[in-house]
Amino acid sequence: MPYRVLVVEDQMMPKQLFEIYIKESKEFEFVASLSDASLALTFCKAQNIDLILMDVMTAHDSSGLDASSEIKKAFPNIKIIIVTSLPEYSWINRAKEIGVDSFWYKEINKENIIEVMKRTMNGESIYPEETPVVKIGSITNHDLTDRELEILKEMLTGDSNAEIAARLFISPGTVKRHVENMLLKTGLHSRTELVAEAGRVGIVIKDM
Amino acid sequence: MTLIDIPYIYIALLTFWGLILIVLALDILISFIRNKHLLYSLISGLVLVVEAFFYFGVTPIISGNNENILELFKDMPYIVYLVINIVSTIIIIIMFVLLYMWDKNNLSAFSLQQAYDKSDEGILYFDDNGLCLLINKKMHEIGWLILGEQISNGFDFYNKVNNKTITLNDGRIFKFVSYESIIKDINTIFSKEKNRHVYQLIGYDVTELEKKNEELRVDNKRLEIQNKALKEYNQNMQHIIHDNEILSAKIQIHDEMNSLILKTSYLIDNDNETERINILNKWKSNIILLLKEASEENDDIEIINDLETLGKAFGIKVTINNLELIKNEKISKLFIQTSKECLINVAKHSNAKELKINVTKENDNFILEFINSNNKNKKEIIFGGGLKEIQRQVEELHGKISVNNEDNFIVKVEVSDAI
Incomplete structure (x- = not known):
């Protein structure tokens, strides 16, 4: 009996692609697609679903990771594969914490999605070893430490060093030092340029 | 030998010694009176009186004026005056030592004044009547600069400057704070009041601090503007990410098309029915995708599709009217969440097969109505669970929500577009 799949993806093109791939596959049955992740749990209450392909950034700022967390609590047997093209640094760890079964980068992974789906349903947990490499200034995202990325993400809010420090339970001086280090590493000229570039390449994205 | 019998030089020496003792006793007496020390003041006073008595009594002997010499002194052995002087000297020495130790272990008003004068802050103490009890040099200076004259009434000055930050004519900035306390007077023996209500006014030089604060204000303003721009940029970034994802998908489809073209050209020369059907299906899918690529994405269509999909999952037909009226993102989200809750309620509490959702707009107010025509619940509605949220x-x-279950079960939400 084919596995029943729900696709949660707000972009028409990827959504249609997934639908096509699933319909072409004998192991899977396409049930429905939703654009807004906040409706996914309710859908799972109404229909039997075996597997969800879940985008992270969905319609109306609904977070696929938040929805996955809710679904895993209510339906631990439903397998979830996070599907994204963005190299955001924190999503892989967050997905692991939630208990998401697999994580797939749309353009980067050599395996196609159907293979990942099959392996996931067979009990494997497929996660990339690291985020995709993207350039930021004169370095890549892998040259930044976790703490630096954490601070860079907070800087997206536009808050001051003091406000960021209070949220992360460190001193404003430490925040300042990390920012200076990042500017030195990347060769970028200002805090604003650093944040703009990081947002542009997608290594940090504001939480929804 | 009496005082009259001893040589002149000895009398002169004794009286000179006595005179010195008088001066010293007077000095000590004044010091102890100033410090309000009664006992030592009495002792010093006694020494002073005794020495003065002897001095004025013996001096006529020196001048040779025997008529003015008191009888007492005519027959007095010189040894008495000598002993008196020796004892007085000892007492004076002890008094000096006591005075020195007392000064060392106690604060006098003078020492307080000296200490406060060294301070960079302006300090003023005054009582309930405004009488200035202590005012240091700095506060004198500040008072002159602010009032144009010296501070005569502490209360008047306090009312003028308390809790204020004042810029003086010379550009310095002072911040004034005050404190009140009940203090014991330094020496209650000479004061009728045991306790005194005293005000303390301090003027802090905050010139440098204000300069830094001003610089900080300018920097913060600049940062605020930058941060606002950053937030707006971040908003735009979400759209750019969205567009990038679409672009990636399009690239993938176009790559697939390229591969299909090659496979098709191969099939023309090689007859394989299964492969032919497969390729044709792929062409069909890609053409559909390309057609969708050409059409614009529409948020409203997405919402309608989602709600219809959700409704179908519950076996409920969802009909939405005038969704295009909603342009406000917050109201959009509210609309979706309310629709979801109403669908769940319809599925749980009635056998309805349809949920109608109407959107109307009156002036700037939206009215969203969620209508379930198969109303089984005529009781009073208590909001709980999802509806409460x-x-x-x-x-x-700042909107309103109401439920009407007289005929149909209608959830009505009213909210302003101006939010």
Whole structure:
């Protein structure tokens, strides 16, 4: 009996692609697609679903990771594969914490999605070893430490060093030092340029 | 030998010694009176009186004026005056030592004044009547610069400057704070009041601090502007990410098309029915995708599709009218969440097969009506669970939510577009 799949993806093109791939596959049955992740749990209450392909950034700022967390609590047997093209640094760890079964980068992974789906349903947990490499200034995202990325993400809010420090339970001086280090590493000229570039390449994205 | 019998030089020496003792006793007496020390003042006073008595009594002997010499002194052995002087000297020495030790272990008003004069802050103490009890040099200076004259009444000056930050004519900035306390007077023996209500006014030089604060204000303003721009940029970034994802998908489809073209050209020369059907299906899918690529994405269509999909999952037909009226993102979200809750309620509490959702707009107010025509619940509605959460979200947007279950079961949400 084919596995029943729900696709949660707000972009028409990827959504249609997934639908096509699933319909072409004998192991899977396409049930429905939703654009807004906040409706996914309710859908799972109404229909039997075996597997969800879940985008992270969905319609109306609904977070696929938040929805996955809710679904895993209510339906631990439903397998979830996070599907994204963005190299955001924190999503892989967050997905692991939630208990998401697999994580797939749309353009980067050599395996196609159907293979990942099959392996996931067979009990494997497929996660990339690291985020995709993207350039930021004169370095890549892998040259930044976790703490630096954490601070860079907070800087997206536009808050001051003091406000960021209070949220992360460190001193404003430490925040300042990390920012200076990042500017030195990347060769970028200002805090604003650093944040703009990081947002542009997608290594940090504001939480929804 | 009496005082009259001893040589002149000895009398002169004794009286000179006595005179010195008088001066010293007077000095000590004044010091102890100033410090309000009664006992030592009495002792010093006694020494002073005794020495003065002897001095004025013996001096006529020196001048040779025997008529003015008191009888007492005519027959007095010189040894008495000598002993008196020796004892007085010892007492004076002890008094000096006591005075020195007392000064060392106690604060006098003078020492307080000296200490306060060294301070960079302006300090003023005054009592309930405004009488200035202590005012240091700095406060004198500040007082002159502010009032144009010296501070005569502490209360008047306090009312003028208390809790204020004042810029003086010379550009310095002072911040004034005050404190009140009940203090014991330094020496209650000479004061009728045991306790005194005293005010303390301090003027802090905050010139440098104000300069830094001003620089900080300018920097913060600049940062605020930058941060606002950053937030707006971040908003735009979400759209750019969205567009990038679409672009990636398009690239993938076009790559697939390229591969299909090659496979098709191969099939023309090689007859394989299964492969032919496969390729044709792929062509069909890609053409559909390309057609969708050409059409614009529409948020409203997405919402309608989602709700219809959700409704179908519950076996309920969802009909939405005039969704295009909603342009406000917050109201969009509210609309979706309310629709979801109403669908769940319809599925749980009635056998309805349809949920109608109407959107109307009157002036700047939206009215969203969620209508379930198969109303089985005629009792009073108590908001709980999902509807309670919707109520919270509506009230957060300063809107209203009501339920009417007289005929149909209608959930009505009213919210302003101006949020």
